[in-house]
Amino acid sequence: MEVTVLVYEAEEGGYWAHVAEMPGCFSSGETLDELRANVMEAMEAWLLNDDGESPAVYEPIARWQVPLPKSALQPAG
Numbered sequence: 109m110e111v112t113v114l115v116y117e118a119e120e121g122g123y124w125a126h127v128a129e130m131p132g133c134f135s136s137g138e139t140l141d142e143l144r145a146n147v148m149e150a151m152e153a154w155l156l157n158d159d160g161e162s163p164a165v166y167e168p169i170a171r172w173q174v175p176l177p178k179s180a181l182q183p184a185g
């Protein structure tokens with residue numbers, strides 16, 4: 109199974125990412141290589157929860173790309 113890792117540039121520098129199919133699974137890194145390694149560690153930790161049971165990994169049934177509402181694209185104020 110493959111999962112979707114969404115990667116963003118962090119405002120303070122470096123990068124952060126979250127795993128779409130694993131709610132609450134996210135990590136950061138100074139470089140993309142460091143981020144990739146940290147995301148792998150985060151996924152392993154996410155899968156090994158305290159009660160010894162693996163939580164459900166959510167497989168999407170569809171992927172949509174939708175435009176933002178025009179109101180979200182206008183400057184506030």
